[in-house]
Amino acid sequence: MPNLLFVCSKNQWRSPTAKDLFKNHARHQARSAGTSDKARIKINQKLIEWADVIFVMERRHKELIKQRFPAVIKAKPLLVLDIEDNYQYGDTELIEILKDCLSEYL
Template identity: 65%
Template sequence: MPGLLFICSKNQWRSPTAELLFKNHTIHQARSAGTSDKARIKVNQKMIDWADVVLVMERKHQQILKQRFDLTGKQIIVLDIEDRYQFNDPELINILNTRLQNYL
């Protein structure tokens, strides 16, 4: 199963919501993590290595990953979703469904 890794800052709202959309998905597996030292689950190289596609919420997350990790051969997708949504916010889910339609 192809692995999708969703990244935001604190792994509290956006990336866990995206991960939840793929719970029990028949084609993809999903995980989520954050770039901040205060992240619920902090991204690490093992997670990057596991992922077939890394999806970041903002361009700053992509820049942080490039500074900290070996991304050789990894597809990085910037979703451009601002940090203004709560976990499972209906508007966030609609945006994710639209931007992730090729995976869902």
């Protein structure tokens, strides 16, 4: 069962919404984290090691992760979803965008 990690800045809107799409999923487990010092759950080495695939909302999240965890991240797919910080948690438009971006995993 592949582990999916979703990352945004503060881990309060985009990445938790993405994680929640995978609640009780038959094939995947999902967690979420943020890159900011103010994130509810901060990205860390343990989460990166847990993940089989890492999805970030913006390119800057990818760069931050590559800088902070260069040794751990080399063997992991790190995919940019290109979803700007324009949505609240559970926003229906955000959910539709995520479903479209993640269709092969859902």
